[in-house]
Amino acid sequence: MKLRRVFPLVIGFVFVPAALMLAVGILILVYGSVARDYLFGGLIVALVVTTVAGTAATMAVLNREARVAKLQTDFVNKVSHDLRTPLTSIRMFVETLQLGRLQDPTKQNEALEIISEETTRLSALINRLLDWARMESGRRSYQLRQEPVEPIVDAALDAFAPQRLDQRVKVTRTVAAGLPPVMADRAALAEALLDLLNNAYKYTGGEEKRIEVRASREGPAVLLQVSDNGAGIPLREQKRIFDKFYRGSAPLLKSIEGTGLGLAMVKHIVAGHGGKVAVASELGKGATFTITLPAIEVP
Numbered sequence: 034m035k036l037r038r039v040f041p042l043v044i045g046f047v048f049v050p051a052a053l054m055l056a057v058g059i060l061i062l063v064y065g066s067v068a069r070d071y072l073f074g075g076l077i078v079a080l081v082v083t084t085v086a087g088t089a090a091t092m093a094v095l096n097r098e099a100r101v102a103k104l105q106t107d108f109v110n111k112v113s114h115d116l117r118t119p120l121t122s123i124r125m126f127v128e129t130l131q132l133g134r135l136q137d138p139t140k141q142n143e144a145l146e147i148i149s150e151e152t153t154r155l156s157a158l159i160n161r162l163l164d165w166a167r168m169e170s171g172r173r174s175y176q177l178r179q180e181p182v183e184p185i186v187d188a189a190l191d192a193f194a195p196q197r198l199d200q201r202v203k204v205t206r207t208v209a210a211g212l213p214p215v216m217a218d219r220a221a222l223a224e225a226l227l228d229l230l231n232n233a234y235k236y237t238g239g240e241e242k243r244i245e246v247r248a249s250r251e252g253p254a255v256l257l258q259v260s261d262n263g264a265g266i267p268l269r270e271q272k273r274i275f276d277k278f279y280r281g282s283a284p285l286l287k288s289i290e291g292t293g294l295g296l297a298m299v300k301h302i303v304a305g306h307g308g309k310v311a312v313a314s315e316l317g318k319g320a321t322f323t324i325t326l327p328a329i330e331v332p
Contacts, residue, residue, distance in 0.1 A: 055081040119151035175218035175305045182212045189226035208248040213328040225302040228295045233261035257324040266314040275300045
């Protein structure tokens with residue numbers, strides 16, 4: 034039964050009787066004349082308050098579980114679609130080649146190239162799901178060692194190279210001089226930064242995509258930031274975008290490829306480094322994601 038259908042029943046069978054009992058308890062407390070009346074009235078009020086608070090807490094938990102269940106269903110549907118698309122393409126071109134319908138060597142090479150690209154895409158999606166499964170089960174560990182910040186930023190930008198070939202994309206890199214090192218798993222932290230870059234690329238439209246990567250120091254912390262000139266993120270969604278399976282509610286965002294795991298994985302990786310990730314955004318003014326990591330003071 035959907036929760037919105039349950040709420041009227043809860044109001045009818047819990048809150049209305051509770052309100053009546055509360056009224057009775059208050060009347061007894063107000064007009065009582067002996068200690069027994071005050072005790073009885075206090076017990077009624079306490080019982081009502083406990084019942085209402087417990088019911089409200091239960092409904093809040095059920096509402097949250099229902100929301101998570103819906104997100105999981107949407108996630109499964111999305112992943113199923115993302116897996117089915119490359120598999121269908123691979124099967125179609127394999128069958129075409131097997132039946133000898135492509136006699137032209139150039140066309141055969143094009144078909145093989147498409148099969149290779151779709152296989153790579155499929156492998157990347159499966160690896161991502163496996164990575165998330167390891168994170169969820171606590172089996173993904175990080176080999177933390179003292180690392181300079183600049184090579185981590187450059188590793189993420191190198192992996193982002195295919196998207197930078199898009200002529201609409203302008204990427205700027207700013208790394209402050211003299212940054213202290215951080216305790217990091219270089220590959221994992223570069224992966225988190227790459228996820229933020231890909232996120233900025235996917236959700237930034239218009240004629241020009243402007244993405245800025247910055248590394249700076251703020252007090253005892255090193256900040257890694259990725260900013261874009263996209264549409265921005267509504268305030269009501271800014272706390273939820275790091276939840277697993279969650280994707281923005283705007284219709285345009287629903288049409289963009291993704292599983293809803295990227296930012297949740299970033300949060301997990303950053304937490305594994307003893308840091309935090311946050312977002313600052315205004316509608317129409319883009320978004321800035323900030324990874325905050327403890328700096329290592331080098332004598």
